[in-house]
Amino acid sequence: MTSAGDRALAAILVRDRYVVAVxxxxxxxxxxxxxxxxxxxxxxxxxxxxxxxxMQDMPGMMMPALAPWTMQHALFIFAMWTVMxxxxxxxxxAPMVLIYTQVARQAATLGKVFAPALWFAAGYLLAWTSFATxxxxxxxxxxxxALLTPMLASANKWFGAAILVAAGVxxxxxxxxxxxxxxxxxxxxxxxxxxxxxxxxxxxxxxMRHGLYCIGCCxxxxxxxxxxxxxxxxxxxxxxxxxxxxxIIPAGRYVSRLAGLAAIAAGAWxxxx
Numbered sequence: 420m421t422s423a424g425d426r427a428l429a430a431i432l433v434r435d436r437y438v439v440a441v442x443x444x445x446x447x448x449x450x451x452x453x454x455x456x457x458x459x460x461x462x463x464x465x466x467x468x469x470x471x472x473x474m475q476d477m478p479g480m481m482m483p484a485l486a487p488w489t490m491q492h493a494l495f496i497f498a499m500w501t502v503m504x505x506x507x508x509x510x511x512x513a514p515m516v517l518i519y520t521q522v523a524r525q526a527a528t529l530g531k532v533f534a535p536a537l538w539f540a541a542g543y544l545l546a547w548t549s550f551a552t553x554x555x556x557x558x559x560x561x562x563x564x565a566l567l568t569p570m571l572a573s574a575n576k577w578f579g580a581a582i583l584v585a586a587g588v589x590x591x592x593x594x595x596x597x598x599x600x601x602x603x604x605x606x607x608x609x610x611x612x613x614x615x616x617x618x619x620x621x622x623x624x625x626x627m628r629h630g631l632y633c634i635g636c637c638x639x640x641x642x643x644x645x646x647x648x649x650x651x652x653x654x655x656x657x658x659x660x661x662x663x664x665x666x667i668i669p670a671g672r673y674v675s676r677l678a679g680l681a682a683i684a685a686g687a688w689x690x691x692x
Contacts, residue, residue: 542626
């Protein structure tokens with residue numbers, strides 16, 4: 420029979436998972452709200468749009484790609500990429516954070532104390548914030564050589580084809596396999612890297628390391644945003660769903676490889692048009 424203590428612990432575990440899940444959902448929802456607002460403003464006529472940092476005094480459509488790269492504008496683009504990465508990647512880290520929450524609560528009943536799961540999640544998102552820095556720099560470079568349209572999509576078929584083929588090839592690469600394996604088995608990843616940490620810094624660093632593996636798994640997919648449009652909502656949502664599917668469904672690796680072949684074929688098709 421289950422003791423009263425076991426039932427109480429089970430109830431606490433359910434409550435903790437519920438609270439953490441709601442918090443992660445709220446973070447994702449807020450990030451997506453911001454992205455949706457930006458996307459709507461980018462496609463609205465200038466007269467109907469509120470002013471935004473780095474987007475003033477722009478003729479016609481007020482879009483980030485048309486703005487001069489001042490420090491203010493660069494910070495705006497960095498914020499855009501950061502929030503977009505949070506919205507896309509928080510669902511992917513949710514299973515790991517929920518596992519962390521459960522293990523931490525069970526350890527607490529044995530007298531062991533782990534840093535709150537918040538610090539692990541913060542470290543993960545901090546890694547993706549570093550990726551946002553690189554994406555901002557990439558956008559700046561691509562705009563300078565006129566390879567992006569005002570909607571931040573590929574303006575050159577050869578560039579678009581190259582990104583598609585490169586992403587497809589990476590989907591088939593051993594490094595992709597290695598990073599995806601770590602993302603698909605987060606508990607094994609934690610055990611290989613010393614287990615859950617009691618101190619805040621250790622938990623934050625563990626989350627960052629997990630995030631870096633996730634970047635290694637997904638960076639080429641994120642580059643596809645420069646093909647379909649950085650603020651293309653359907654493109655963003657599709658990539659988010661695909662990244663999550665790669666990590667959680669049993670046939671995720673096969674889906675990843677099929678997507679790689681499809682991307683290579685799409686790149687070849689774009690090139691010959």
